[in-house]
Amino acid sequence: MSSRPPPRPDPTEDGLGEPADGLRERALAALRARRFDLAEEILSHEDPGPAALIENLRIYQAELEIQNEELAQSQHRIQEALDRFTSFFNTLPIAELVIDPQGLIQEANPAAQRLFHLRGAHFHQHFFARLIAESDRETVIDVWSGLAENSSTVIPEVRFRSRSDEDFIGDLHIAQIPSLDQGARRYVCAIIDRTEAVRQRQRLRETSERLDYLAHHDALTGLPNRTYFQERLEQCLQRARRYRRQFALLFLDLDRFKEVNDTLGHHVGDALLCRVAEVLSAQIRTVDTIARLGGDEFVVILEDIPAPRFVAHFVDRVMEEFDRPFQVEGREFFVTVSIGISLYPSDGREFETLVRHADIAMYQAKKAGRNGFSFFEPTMSEGAAERLRLEHDLRLALQRDEFILYYQPQVDLTTGELIGVEALCRWRHPQLGLLSPTLFIPMAEQLGLIDTLGLKVLELGCRQIVDWDAAGLHVPRLAVNLSVRELERSQLPGRIAAILERTGMDPARLELEVTESKLMRHAEMAIHALNAMRALGVTLAIDDFGTGYSSLSYLKRLPLNRLKIDRSFVKGLTQDVNDDAIARAIIALARALGLEVLAEGIEAREQADFLFREGCIEGQGYLYDRPLTPEELVVNWLEPSE
Numbered sequence: 112m113s114s115r116p117p118p119r120p121d122p123t124e125d126g127l128g129e130p131a132d133g134l135r136e137r138a139l140a141a142l143r144a145r146r147f148d149l150a151e152e153i154l155s156h157e158d159p160g161p162a163a164l165i166e167n168l169r170i171y172q173a174e175l176e177i178q179n180e181e182l183a184q185s186q187h188r189i190q191e192a193l194d195r196f197t198s199f200f201n202t203l204p205i206a207e208l209v210i211d212p213q214g215l216i217q218e219a220n221p222a223a224q225r226l227f228h229l230r231g232a233h234f235h236q237h238f239f240a241r242l243i244a245e246s247d248r249e250t251v252i253d254v255w256s257g258l259a260e261n262s263s264t265v266i267p268e269v270r271f272r273s274r275s276d277e278d279f280i281g282d283l284h285i286a287q288i289p290s291l292d293q294g295a296r297r298y299v300c301a302i303i304d305r306t307e308a309v310r311q312r313q314r315l316r317e318t319s320e321r322l323d324y325l326a327h328h329d330a331l332t333g334l335p336n337r338t339y340f341q342e343r344l345e346q347c348l349q350r351a352r353r354y355r356r357q358f359a360l361l362f363l364d365l366d367r368f369k370e371v372n373d374t375l376g377h378h379v380g381d382a383l384l385c386r387v388a389e390v391l392s393a394q395i396r397t398v399d400t401i402a403r404l405g406g407d408e409f410v411v412i413l414e415d416i417p418a419p420r421f422v423a424h425f426v427d428r429v430m431e432e433f434d435r436p437f438q439v440e441g442r443e444f445f446v447t448v449s450i451g452i453s454l455y456p457s458d459g460r461e462f463e464t465l466v467r468h469a470d471i472a473m474y475q476a477k478k479a480g481r482n483g484f485s486f487f488e489p490t491m492s493e494g495a496a497e498r499l500r501l502e503h504d505l506r507l508a509l510q511r512d513e514f515i516l517y518y519q520p521q522v523d524l525t526t527g528e529l530i531g532v533e534a535l536c537r538w539r540h541p542q543l544g545l546l547s548p549t550l551f552i553p554m555a556e557q558l559g560l561i562d563t564l565g566l567k568v569l570e571l572g573c574r575q576i577v578d579w580d581a582a583g584l585h586v587p588r589l590a591v592n593l594s595v596r597e598l599e600r601s602q603l604p605g606r607i608a609a610i611l612e613r614t615g616m617d618p619a620r621l622e623l624e625v626t627e628s629k630l631m632r633h634a635e636m637a638i639h640a641l642n643a644m645r646a647l648g649v650t651l652a653i654d655d656f657g658t659g660y661s662s663l664s665y666l667k668r669l670p671l672n673r674l675k676i677d678r679s680f681v682k683g684l685t686q687d688v689n690d691d692a693i694a695r696a697i698i699a700l701a702r703a704l705g706l707e708v709l710a711e712g713i714e715a716r717e718q719a720d721f722l723f724r725e726g727c728i729e730g731q732g733y734l735y736d737r738p739l740t741p742e743e744l745v746v747n748w749l750e751p752s753e
C-alpha cells in the first residue's frame with residue numbers, strides 16, 4: 112500500500128464541527144474513491160462512541176476487503192509477468208544466465224545450457240567466470256566490477272569456453288537486476304554467439320592478407336615482385352630525398368638462363384631461380400630490398416650507402432657466390448650474372464630515370480661479355496639497350512602468350528565478296544602496347560624464335576577458322592605468313608600437319624605465304640620444303656612479288672598457287688607509268704605460269720579498277736578494310752547485314 116498518494120491537506124475536508132453522519136458519509140466516499148488515508152483522517156475526527164466505533168470498524172473492514180482484492184489482482188499480474196518472463200527466458204534463442212552476487216550461476220535458459228554444454232542442474236553453483244576463456248577472464252571481471260548500480264554494459268567478442276572445452280566467441284551483455292534487497296545484487300547475462308561471424312571475418316582477413324601477399328610477392332621464389340619493388344623504390348626515394356642520402360639500384364640478369372630452361376626443363380630452371388634468390392637474399396642487409404621482376408631478372412635496392420665503393424663490395428660478394436656452382440636437384444650448375452647499377456642522386460633523381468639507367472647499365476654489362484657488372488655512364492647508348500630489352504621481352508612474350516592475330520580481308524574485285532583473310536600477327540607488349548610485326552618478326556628471326564612464333568600464329572589462325580565454322584561464319588581461306596627461316600627446319604611439314612590435325616582445319620583452305628626476296632636467296636632449299644608442304648594439301652603464295660628479282664627458272668620449279676603483287680607497285684598505279692607497267696607484267700607472268708594473282712595494298716578505287724581491267728581479280732587493302740580483330744571481322748564481314 113506504500114504506493115498510495117499521501118493525503119493532501121484540504122481546508123474543506125478537515126471535518127471540524129461537522130455532525131458524525133456527515134463525516135461518515137465523507138469517509139465512505141473517500142473509501143470508494145480509494146483514498147484510504149483521507150477516510151482514516153476523516154474518521155479520526157469523530158467521537159469514538161460505540162455505535163460510531165462499530166461503524167468505523169465496518170468501514171475498516173470494507174477497506175481491508177478492497178485492499179485484499181487489489182492484492183489478489185496484483186499477485187495475478189505478477190504471476191502473469193513471471194510466466195511471461197519464464198516463457199521468454201526458456202524460449203529465447205539467445206543464451207541467458209542469471210548470476211548471483213558471488214558470481215555463481217543461478218539460472219541458465221535452455222539456449223545457454225546448449226551453448227555451454229551445461230546439462231540438467233549442472234550449472235547451478237558453477238562460477239560464471241569459469242565459462243570465460245582465461246585470456247579474457249580478467250577483462251570481463253574488470254568491466255563487471257566497475258558496473259554502476261542498475262546499469263548494463265556490453266563486452267564485445269568475449270572468448271568463452273564451454274564445459275566440453277570448446278571455445279566460442281560471443282558478445283556478452285551484462286545487466287544488473289534491480290533488487291529491493293540492497294545487499295543481493297544479481298545480474299542477467301545474455302550471450303550472442305558471434306563465432307561464425309568472427310571466423311568469417313578472420314577468414315576474410317586471411318584471404319585478403321594472402322591476396323595482398325600474392326599481389327606483392329613472386330609465387331616461385333617468395334621474393335617481393337615488381338609491384339612491391341616499385342612501392343619500395345618510391346619509399347626509398349622519398350627517404351633519400353628527405354635525409355639527403357645515397358642509394359643504389361642494381362639490375363641483375365642471369366646469363367643464358369634460357370639454355371638451362373630449354374635443355375634441362377622448367378622445373379630445373381625454377382629450382383635454380385629459387386637457389387639464386389636464396390643466395391642473393393643472404394647478401395643483403397635488412398634495410399635493403401631484393402625483388403624478382405620476372406624471368407631471370409632480379410633487382411636489389413641498397414639503401415643509405417656511404418659511397419659507391421660499398422656497392423662494388425656488394426657486387427664482388429655476389430660475383431664470388433656465382434663463381435661457385437649452384438646445387439640444384441643433386442646436380443651442380445655454374446651460372447653467371449650480369450649486373451647494372453645506377454646511383455641516386457648522381458644517375459637520376461626520379462624513379463623512371465634510375466630504373467632505365469640501371470637497365471641500360473645491365474645491358475652494357477651483357478654486351479661487354481656477360482658475367483660482370485657495369486655502373487651507369489651517361490655515354491651509354493639508350494637505343495642499343497632498348498633493343499636488347501625488347502629482345503629479352505620477346506622471349507618472355509612467347510611464354511606469356513602475348514601474341515594475337517588481326518585478319519585482313521581478301522576480296523573478289525568483281526563482286527567485293529570475301530574470299531579469304533590474311534592473318535597478321537601483333538605483339539601485345541605489357542608496357543609498350545600493340546607492336547607491329549615489322550619490329551619483332553626480324554628480331555624473332557635473328558634470335559631463333561621464329562619457329563615457335565610461326566607455329567603459334569598458325570595454330571591460332573587455324574583454330575579461329577574452325578571456331579568461326581562452328582559458329583556458322585564462313586571464311587573461305589586463311590593466309591598465314593611463313594618466314595624463310597622456318598622453311599629451313601626439316602620438321603616444319605610434320606609440325607604443320609600436327610596443327611592441321613589438332614585443330615581440324617581443312618588443308619585446302621590454308622594458304623602459306625613466303626616473301627619473295629628471302630625465298631630466292633634460299634631457292635634450292637625452298638623448292639624442297641615447299642614441295643613437302645604442298646603434299647599436305649595446303650596452297651602456297653609468294654608474297655611481296657616484284658621486289659625480289661625472281662629467277663624465272665626457279666619460279667617455274669616452285670610449287671606455287673598464287674603471286675601477291677607487292678603494295679609498293681600498287682601504290683603508284685594510274686599515277687606512275689612504271690608501276691602500271693610492272694603490275695601489268697606481273698599479272699601477265701602469273702597468267703603464263705598458270706598462277707592466281709592477288710594485289711596487296713589497294714587504297715583507291717582507280718587502283719582496283721586498273722587491276723581488274725588487267726585481269727587481277729583478287730585484292731586486299733585499306734580500300735576494303737584494314738587488318739581487323741576477330742570481333743571486327745565478324746561484324747564487318749561475316750554477320751549478315753540488316
Ligand SMILES: Nc1nc2c(ncn2[C@@H]2O[C@@H]3COP(=O)(O)O[C@H]4[C@@H](O)[C@H](n5cnc6c(=O)[nH]c(N)nc65)O[C@@H]4COP(=O)(O)O[C@H]3[C@H]2O)c(=O)[nH]1
Pocket residue numbers: 519534535536537547548549552565568592593594626654655678711712713714731732733734737738
Ligand atoms: N600502306 C598500306 N598497308 C597495307 C594495306 N593493306 C594492308 N597493309 C599492310 O601490309 C601488310 C601486309 O602484310 P605482308 O605483306 O604479309 O607483310 C607482313 C608480313 O611480312 C609480316 N608478318 C605479319 N604477321 C606475320 C606472321 O605471323 N609471320 C611472319 N613470318 N610474318 C608476319 O609483317 C609484315 C607487315 O605486316 P603488317 O604490319 O600487318 O602490315 C600488313 C598490312 O597491315 C594498304 O592498303 N596500305
